[in-house]
Amino acid sequence: MHTPLTSTDTPTTDSDPWGRVSSRAVHPSSHSGDEPLVGVIAAGLAAVAMPWELTRAANSTERAYELLLATETYDAWLIHWPVGTGLEAHDHGGSTGAFAVVSGVLDEDVERDGETVTRRVPAGQSVTFGGDHVHAVVNRGEAGATSVHVYSPPLSSMSFYRESADGGYEVDRVDQVFAPGSAA
Secondary structure: OOOOOOOOOOOOOOOOHHHHHHOOOOOHHHOOOOOOHHHHHHHHHHHHOOOHHHHOOOOOOOOEEEEEEEOOOOEEEEEEEOOOOEEEEEOOOOOEEEEEEEEOEEEEEEEEOOEEEEEEEEOOOEEEEOOOOOEEEEOOOOOOEEEEEEEEOOOOEEEEEEEOOOOOEEEEEEEEOOOOOOOO
């Protein structure tokens, strides 16, 4: 559907559409301090993000992601989760983080006292977490899901975990994360 420009709209040809769109989101300077800033940024970007399947081919059966914003303080990623996809137990290399669901529903699985606890996160809701948080994120819904993830400091590594013999978690591998355009 085409939306005509009004007299207050100006056409743009900039090469940073996410920078432009994020300027319409809740600005971090309006942060009251009650919620971690990464949560405010994730929720603001999610409020203006389009579901992945409306902007790209949605026939993929694999999780896909795109770096939206990269600053010295934080980075933001848009992630598409086809039905049945997920990311096994992992951390974010000491970064604090948040994710906000744009469309669909995601499950966050965390280990508490030897039990897996699942939190269902529908569109419009978000989750914030500290630098020591370990979780799995899975789309167990009936439709694809899109989410915005924000990490501070910017994501540099992720440790992935496997279940240990005593029922806890132990590190299986550590992956380095390189944003496009960074030195690998």
